[in-house]
Amino acid sequence: MARPRSDDxxxxxxxAATRTIAAQGLGAATAAIAKEARVSNGSLFTYFDTKADLLNQLYLELKAEMGRAALGGLPAADDRAQMLHMWAQWMRWATANPEKRRALARLQVSDEITPSTHEAASRTMAGMGRVLERSRANGPMRDAPAALVFTLCNALAEATIDYIISDPDHADEHTRSGFDALWRMIG
Structure with missing residues (x-):
């Protein structure tokens, strides 16, 4: 008889997977993840069929968390104000959760993440996508492929986050400067 699963x-x-992947990369052994979680390696496979299953589930959870954080408290305002809010929340989440950010970046480019998981993650980020699409509707990048615009926005976000981390005393100023560059690009 199968053991009952525990949410805890x-x-x-x-x-543990987040911490281990952030520190050791995607090649980290499941035994290291299990040890960090203080469970047996066999118990890990009670929750996830394979390491790839674990990585895909982790990717989905991290993307969903980031999306919820970015959209949390989104004001009923104009596109620019919504985009600024979303941007600032994204910066706060990323700088407050460096291990999650690092693990997510590694998972994003992993061959282990399936196309269906990437699609599901995109659905969790749909709210962010809608704000971005409305914001660029009349801007200079309105005719550019959406994937290109999203990639450019992500690159600008990563650069801004890195700068905030290197100079946290001026995080608000860096967040605003990054947003101003973003808005000039899309708004």
Missing amino acids: KRAAIMT
Whole structure:
């Protein structure tokens, strides 16, 4: 008979996977993740069929968390104000969660993440996409492929986050400067 699953153990495995992948990369052994989570390696496979399953689930959870953080408290305002809010929330989440950001960046480019998982993650980010699409509708990048615009926005976000981390005393100024560059590009 299969053991009952515990939400607390699953959460511990996900937290451990985030930390381990952030520190060791995607090649980290499941045994290292299990040890960090304080569960047996066999218990890890009670929750996830394979390491790839674990990585795909982690990717989905991290993307969903980032999306919720970016859209949290979104004001009923004009496109620019909504975009600024979303941008600032994204910067706060990323700088407050460096291990999650690092793990997410590694998972984003992993061959282990399936196309269906990438699609599901895109759906979790749909709210962010809608704000961005409305913001660029009349701007200079209105005719550019959406994927290109999203990639450019992400690159600008990553550069801004890195700068905030290197100079946290001026985080608000850097957030605003990054947003001003973004808005000139899309708004």
